[in-house]
Amino acid sequence: LYLFLQKNNLEKTMYAAALQMLRMKFIKQSLPFAKISHQRLQWLADKVEEIHLPANTMIFNQGEIGDKCYLIRSGKVEIFSQDDEKQLAVLKSPALFGEATLITHTPRNALAKTLEETDLLVLKHEYLSELIETENNVANMFMTFMVDRSRPMKNQHVTVHQRTAADGQEISILKNPDNGSYFKLSAEGSFIWDQLDGKHTLQDMTLDLSEKFNVFAPDIVAALISKLSKSGFISNIEIMDDKRLLSQPRWVRVMVKVKKLLETRFTFGDADQWVTHFYHQYIKYLFTRTGQILLGMIAFIGFISFAMNTSDLLLFFSFQHMSLLLLLALVPLSLFGVFLHELGHAFAVKAFNREVHYIGVGWNLFAPVAFTDTSDMWLATRKPRIIVNLAGIFIDIVMAGFCSILLMVISNPYIQGLLWLFSLYTYIGAVRHLNPIQDMDGYYALMDSVDKNRLRQSAVSWLIKKFPQAIRKPQLFKDNWPEIIYWLACIIYIILISTLTLVLQNFVFIILDIKSNIYISLLLPFIVVVFMSLVVIADIKNQADE
Structure with missing residues (x-):
């Protein structure tokens, strides 16, 4: 056989193939490459030196900027920190090292040298x-691998705020002024946060957590560190977004860009300065007892005026075809209403001496939207948070009430019609926001x-598993x-x-003298019930699949 192989020049070919197979088998033993596809494994075996x-x-x-990483085939490698003059680890086959600097584009944080002859x-x-x-499994494994080896250090700009939850549990909220983000921690999470001093590895933190709380959860510790890193709460780890690591088909990238265009947002810089100015200059008086009574009276009287004028205006619309100009005039009014709704949230935040990092406008598909960052209210107790959440709805009701009061002052039927339509649109919006x-x-x-985060997800999970x-x-x-x-709500x-x-459908039918049988009258409410039920069922199904 040997002479045959030598005669036909097959000896070197088979030897090279055998070496590649051994190399592939060895590479597969290293954790980051354990689930790599066979085709990529062959490619990788050809590329390594x-x-x-x-x-x-x-x-x-x-401190060097690296351009390669290493996989130990045999021998021992020491990882040593010159800052602490401390041996960090002794690595053996089939350990991988030196990859962190390639992923994070940062200098090497330790030196590496061989302790014996090493391949x-x-x-x-x-x-x-x-x-x-190109390999999703490899990308995810490298992220986990990198976090697991790190010695995370907390961002020194982050402040910690304590709050007592409804069940009496003490929770901590981290505030990152660098990007205006917040992070809520349980008692266990706070313990891990205190360990982020640049000296503890994830293994150290996991063992300390187990000793203090009798919970051994390395996966939870790694997940928490990863989330904190992505939000900028950790200063010496940069976790790359998985989406940037994956190459997508062209049509997927195009659809993502189209979706972004249809969900464009524009923010007005640091809004806190001018919101604070307007609040202290003018708006603060509306948050006094007298101001709240005045706004309440506008809302109450306005709703009565709206109800009293509805039948006359519906008759007007039945005899006069809806003018296109009337509908076009409703567009800027609706945009103004959406913005006032968000200002209601913003000024309520200032009433509790909290910060409004930004306010913005945009559109969601084809509908206008506005948004306000009220996340600083996480640091407040329950009642202020509830008030801020409902402030926009209250402003909607007051705004609709004010326009409805104008119906009693203005005699022009077209202007009355515009004001009534805007009031109707705003009242419907207020009810919709209660959803x-x-x-x-x-x-x-x-x-x-x-006082429960992710309430809907928790309620769906309870309905599926515990009900x-x-x-x-x-x-x-x-x-x-x-x-x-x-679920009762x-x-x-x-x-x-x-x-x-x-009720509204029957009222319109009576005013416009439209004859309808009971089945047609029940059709629209039935569609509403079915649509909202489908939303709930979809949530249940999605969470059940997870």
Whole structure:
């Protein structure tokens, strides 16, 4: 056989193939490459270079900008910190090292040298980048790998604020002034935060957490560090967004760009300065007891005026075809109303001496939207947060009431019609914002009233997993009262919307003298119930699939 192979020049070919197979098998043993595809594994085996180093050879120095990482095939490598003059680790086969500087584009944070004769596989930066961009499993594994080896250090600009939750539990809220972000921590999370001194590894933190709280959860510790890093709460780790690591088909990238265009947002810089100025100069008087009584009277009298003038204006619309100019005039008024709604939130934040980092406008698909950053209210107690959540709805009702009062002053039927349409649009918007089924003011107010984050997700999870048990053991309902309140609020809202739809529809039919049987009258409310129920069912199905 040997003579046959030598005669046909197959000896070198088979030897090279055998070496590549051994190299592929070895690379597969390294954790970041454990789930790599076979095709990519072959490609990687061709790209790595083998080197042999004697003992006490410096591989790289601390502070260098690296362009390659290393996989230990045999031997030992010491990782040493010159800052602390401390040995950080002794690595053996099949450990990978030197990859962090390639991913984060930062200098090497330690030196590496061989302790004995060592064989290494060298992977250049360009090949590692290509691998990460094309292999999702490798990208995710490298992120976990990098975080796991790090010694995270907290951002020194971050401040910590303490608050007591509704159940009496002490929670901590981190505030990052660099980007205006916030992060809520449990007692366990606060313990981990205190460990972020640049000296503890994730393994150290996991063991300390286990000793103090009797919870061994390395995956939770790693996930928390990753989230804190992405939000800028950790200064010495940069976690790259997975989306930037993955190459997508062209049509996907085009659709993402189109979606971004249809969901464009424009923010007005640092809004806190001018919002604070306007609040202290003019608006603060509306937050006094007298101011609130005045606004309440406008809302109450305005609603009565709206109801009293509705029949006359509906008759006017039935005899006069709706003018296109009237509808066009409604567009800027609706935009103004949306902006005032958000100003209501912003000024309520200032009433509690908190910061408004930005205010913005834009559109969601084809509908105008405005938004206000009220996240500084996370540092407040429940009641102020609820008031801020409902402030926009209150402004809607006052605004609609004011326009409805003008109906009694202005005699021009076309202007009356415009004001009535705007009031109707604003009242409907106020009711819509109360919706607990979607992420609107009503949902956030409900979430703060029971003081439970991710209330909808928790309620759906309870309905899927625990509700059947609670039917058999009713005492279990007491343990999940926030979730029960959420579902009761959803049911009440659906009944309210359906009833209002039916009443308003019948009122319009009577005014316009439209004859309708009972089935047609019930059609629109039925559609409303079905649509809102489908939204709830979709939430349940999506979470059940997860």
